[in-house]
Amino acid sequence: MVAMERADSLLSNIKKKKAPNRRYFYAKGVSKTKIFIDAGHNDSGWNTGAVGNGLKEQDITFAVAKKLSNLLTARGLTIKLSRSTKETNLGTNNSSAINARYNMANEWGADYFISIHCNAGGGTGTETLYYKSDSLNYATTIQDAFIKAMKLRDRGIKYRNNIGVIMHTKMPAILIELAFIDTGADALVLVNKQDDMAAALAAGFYELLGMEAEEVTQEQFESMYAKMIAKGKGDNPSTWAKKICEAAKDAGIFEGDGSGNYNWQDPVTREALASVLKNAGIF
Ligand SMILES: [Zn+2]
Numbered sequence: 423m424v425a426m427e428r429a430d431s432l433l434s435n436i437k438k439k440k441a442p443n444r445r446y447f448y449a450k451g452v453s454k455t456k457i458f459i460d461a462g463h464n465d466s467g468w469n470t471g472a473v474g475n476g477l478k479e480q481d482i483t484f485a486v487a488k489k490l491s492n493l494l495t496a497r498g499l500t501i502k503l504s505r506s507t508k509e510t511n512l513g514t515n516n517s518s519a520i521n522a523r524y525n526m527a528n529e530w531g532a533d534y535f536i537s538i539h540c541n542a543g544g545g546t547g548t549e550t551l552y553y554k555s556d557s558l559n560y561a562t563t564i565q566d567a568f569i570k571a572m573k574l575r576d577r578g579i580k581y582r583n584n585i586g587v588i589m590h591t592k593m594p595a596i597l598i599e600l601a602f603i604d605t606g607a608d609a610l611v612l613v614n615k616q617d618d619m620a621a622a623l624a625a626g627f628y629e630l631l632g633m634e635a636e637e638v639t640q641e642q643f644e645s646m647y648a649k650m651i652a653k654g655k656g657d658n659p660s661t662w663a664k665k666i667c668e669a670a671k672d673a674g675i676f677e678g679d680g681s682g683n684y685n686w687q688d689p690v691t692r693e694a695l696a697s698v699l700k701n702a703g704i705f
Pocket residue numbers: 462463471472479539540
């Protein structure tokens with residue numbers, strides 16, 4: 423019942439807050455897909471990343487990877503990070519640091535692998551690298567979702583045959599270069615828009631997995647929640663009626679709605695009553 427009361431207060435809070443430009447999203451389904459998120463580079467020592475504008479690539483890749491992990495976990499996906507903390511260093515030299523990333527993903531049995539990096543060399547914009555043909559659609563979906571949300575220059579998706587993490591992973595694998603750490607305007611995005619970048623990547627995964635959030639009107643949103651709450655309520659009979667409801671269910675007198683819901687506290691229509699009387703052997 424506590425859950426029910428919380429749901430009720432959630433609904434009344436939703437109704438109270440009528441901010442003029444509030445947008446409502448209804449999230450479709452969740453997925454148990456396993457996604458391995460590789461925060462590119464090590465914190466210190468070997469395999470550290472590019473630097474520019476006072477920023478270190480490995481700090482940005484870890485921050486965005488962690489935020490992406492939180493978003494996807496909240497939607498029911500199973501996530502593993504290559505670096506579990508910002509200070510984590512993988513391997514014992516440059517090449518074993520790369521091997522550790524794809525070995526972890528392969529051993530864990532990830533469904534998708536994403537390696538997050540920042541570009542360097544004075545360009546601008548975002549590109550997504552892939553190697554295997556099974557990663558082409560994945561690369562396109564993530565790149566497009568990222569560009570659509572972040573409005574950075576679209577450098578496209580690129581085939582690359584010299585990057586260990588996208589070549590030796592057994593599952594579809596991509597490496598995204600978010601933006602250029604050594605170009606002023608891009609660096610500002612890398613440092614100030616980490617939440618937006620994580621959300622943009624998450625949106626790409628929702629699309630890839632058919633989990634997009636659909637924008638709805640406030641009225642639709644409230645009615646969806648009201649229905650969910652009413653459904654939950656109706657399925658729990660009052661304490662005094664629990665036994666008789668279970669017995670009626672076991673005897674096949676009430677048939678439920680076919681999805682396992684009996685809606686015990688709903689009013690009875692004439693058609694439902696007719697079927698109950700029939701099931702009870704009255705006629
Ligand atoms: Zn890098």
